Amino acid sequence: MSGVYAVWLRNDLRFHDNQAIYQALRTARETDGSVVLFFHLHPAFTRSIDLHHNYFFQSVKHFQERCDKLGLHIPIFFGDHHEAFTKLTEAYDTLKAVFYQKDYTRFGKERDKEITSFLHNKGIVTYGLKGSHIVQPDELTKSDGTPYHVFTAYFRKWQQQQKPNTVAINLEELKSRYVSHNPQQIQDDTPYFKHHILTYCPHRWTEIGEETARAKLEQFIEEQLATYADSRDQPARSGTSKLSPFIKTGALSPATIFHSVMAHLDAAGKGAETYIKELAWRDFYAMIYHVYPETDKQEYQQKYRQLPWRKEEGDLWQRWITGTTGFPIVDAGMRQLNATGWMHNRLRMITASFLTKDYFIDWRLGDAYFAKKLIDYDIASNVGGWQWVASVGTDAVPYFRVFNPTRQSERFDPQGTFIKQYVPELAQVPVKYSHHPATMSHATQVESACLIGHDYPEPSVDHALQRKKIIAIFKEESL
Known part of the structure; x- marks a missing residue:
């Protein structure tokens, strides 16, 4: 036939x-x-x-x-x-x-x-x-057939699952059977x-396609996998794989990445183990979204579905999307996103936390903005990530844990290297002030060619005050 x-x-x-x-x-x-x-x-x-x-x-x-x-x-x-x-x-x-x-x-x-x-x-x-996916969203459940809600338990069973083998395509056979017309x-x-x-797609991407993806995977494994666990949180370093855009387009299959990393498990140790866990997180969020598709529009945790989020795209929203919040690490992350279509994962958490906890702007607005800009946008992972940071999702960060953008900056970009790459206004600011430039004296501002309120904005909110407000709101909703 x-x-x-x-x-x-x-x-x-x-x-x-x-x-x-x-x-x-x-x-x-x-x-x-x-x-x-x-x-x-x-x-x-x-x-x-x-x-x-x-x-x-x-x-x-x-x-x-x-x-x-x-x-x-x-x-x-x-x-x-x-x-x-x-x-x-x-x-x-x-x-x-x-x-x-x-x-x-x-x-x-x-x-x-x-x-x-x-x-x-x-x-x-x-x-x-x-x-x-490596483990499909409809393949892994608890023994009673119900879905997992906590990643740790899900991951234990995920590790036990039989992983799919990869298949090779015979291109010569494909060519011989291909329909010519x-x-x-x-x-x-x-x-x-x-x-x-394509006339609306003027940006010319240099890292694109299957051949580039395979080369990037090999390079990551050879040069970065062993140190991945320690360097992945530092945006100034090339510590992450940057393979997510290739997963998004399918230039690389998740199974290909999994088996390639597993083949170096003994040599790469903790780095490989940490990366495998990140692949499992992707499957976990895909499972959650498959079982609860409504979570792309509403909070997973029912008790938080009436939170009085700010929903207007006013001045604070504009500051966030343009990277002019007055918090350097937040601004650097947003400018990286707007310029490249990609953002370091640590910065995704920091910028999302800032929008939802410091500005109390609806996480759905942030997710929608990421959906427009991120070249690796995956709806399940991003909705899961936004709800995790906003403390309204499955296995989410507790509401009283609010990322302090200045401390995050000092910890993960201690020399201000990444900040100065994307916020050139701070290029001449001394390192000790690069995380909180508003604390510079006027003389230092002049010396640094960075007048606060003129060259770089003052902090748009008081973080300590906003933290107290957001905790109070969540505590009330939790009663």
Whole structure:
């Protein structure tokens, strides 16, 4: 039974360990069929293009161009579910099945349910495959079948789970079975993607695609993994892997990273163990979001769903998003985000804590801003992280633990190196004042070419006072 077996590319822009391509190719081999890869460009993701989508669309472009060089053209179908998949079925009248990597997000699950129903009604089989996580969100529960709520217990069982092996794609076989076609004979929206959507993506990313991702993984393991546990919290050092954007686009599979790190467990020791735990945190938050999809809109802890958050995007909000709060480490983190589309993980905690605890601005606003800017934005991890910092999520930091931005700065950027990189107004400020420049004397301000209130803002809030206020609010809600 020959026919066409299509691979629906999503956030799995890779060949190595691509389960959808692997299974489609195997089925085509068994039935003497053909394979085609395609990408669905949904209008919901093109209405507002910021750094997040800018990076992702350019990753799509990069993978498509790589495939073109191999003689594997990837058609792009633009439109809502019905419109795009009508184009697909009309383009390949012998389409037998569609293979894809499962998506556990709220939007993804609803989309996949609708599209699989559409395809099934046309007699086309669909296969949702693993690949986006090491342990899938629906695989790990307590012995009574209920979900875990505390990471420590989840991690113990996560460690015991059988981890998926990676699969290799035979590119020569894929090329021999690939559907070659005249783009004029199908409604391929690649020209629209290239000449319209990509015009809103002017940023040129140097670190993009599967080949770069594999090289970054090898470099991280060789040069940084052993010291990861000690250096990952220092933003001025290259202590983190910076692999998260490649996980987001699927240039690297989580299983590939896991097995690569585990292969160096004896040599890297605590560094490898700490990194593996970070991979488990990603799976934990994905599980929480899968079981409680409403947490992208409301607090996991019901008792905190009526907190009187500030919801207006006023002056304090503008200070936070522009990095002009008067707290150097917060400002440096936000400026790094705005300039690069990435932020050091320690700074994500500091800036999120500052927004929710010092400004008492709704965590949903902060999460939405990160969703626009972060090129590695993962809704489950980010919602989980924001709720953790805001003390309203699962396994969250206690409400009385409020990050002191100055102490965090002194501890994790003691020389002010990172601060001065992203807040040039403080470049000439003595190190001892770089964490709290408002304490400089006027003479020192003049010598440092940094007049507080003119060149760099005064602290926008009194942290000690705000801490007392936020604790009182939470204590009242906890009664």
